[in-house]
Amino acid sequence: MVNLITGPRGSGKTQQMIDLANEKVKTSSGNVVFIKRSHKDTYSVDFNIRVIRMADYPDILTLEEFVGFLYGMAAGNHDIQAVFIDSILKQANITLESLPSFIQKLIKISSENNIDFYLSVSADKNEIPDIDSLECTVL
Structure with missing residues (x-):
């Protein structure tokens, strides 16, 4: 399953993602991963969550x-149950235009590996192309 948290910059999406991840790790029998561009604003992430700083992978x-x-993570750890990706539009070259394609790939990874994905997107729901045709949930 792919879940989106949308909203303008500064609307609290990162904190909402951290809160969701902290709740998920309490009830999960597997691993929870939190991916961010940097370690900024991750001081309140539960110690049991694996935080990955993408700046370490230039x-x-x-x-x-x-x-x-993401496929490598899933192949290397079959116990991952949830992956939180903060500020997805700051990861690699992912844009609003390419986001639907990326979400389709996440849906495939999710179904093949039983991983739930949570993405924060700095845009309103109506700005994301083809959002209504995607099999994802906007939280």
Whole structure:
């Protein structure tokens, strides 16, 4: 399942993602991963959540490479149950225009590996192309 948290910059999406991740790790029998561009604003993430700073992986530059990174995580750890990706439009070269394609790839990863994805998007729901045709939930 792919879940989106949308809204303008500064509307509290990161804190909402952290709160959701902290709740998820309490009830999960598997691993929870939180992906961010930097470690800024992650001081309140539960210690049991694996935080990944994408700035540590500077060679992941494209949507395809980012998807490959996610497949690698899933292949390397079959216990991942949830992946939170904060500020998705700041990851690799993902844009509002390419977001539907990226979400379709996440839906495939999700169904193949039983992983729930949570993405924060700095845009209103109506700004995301084809959002109503995607099999995702806007929280």
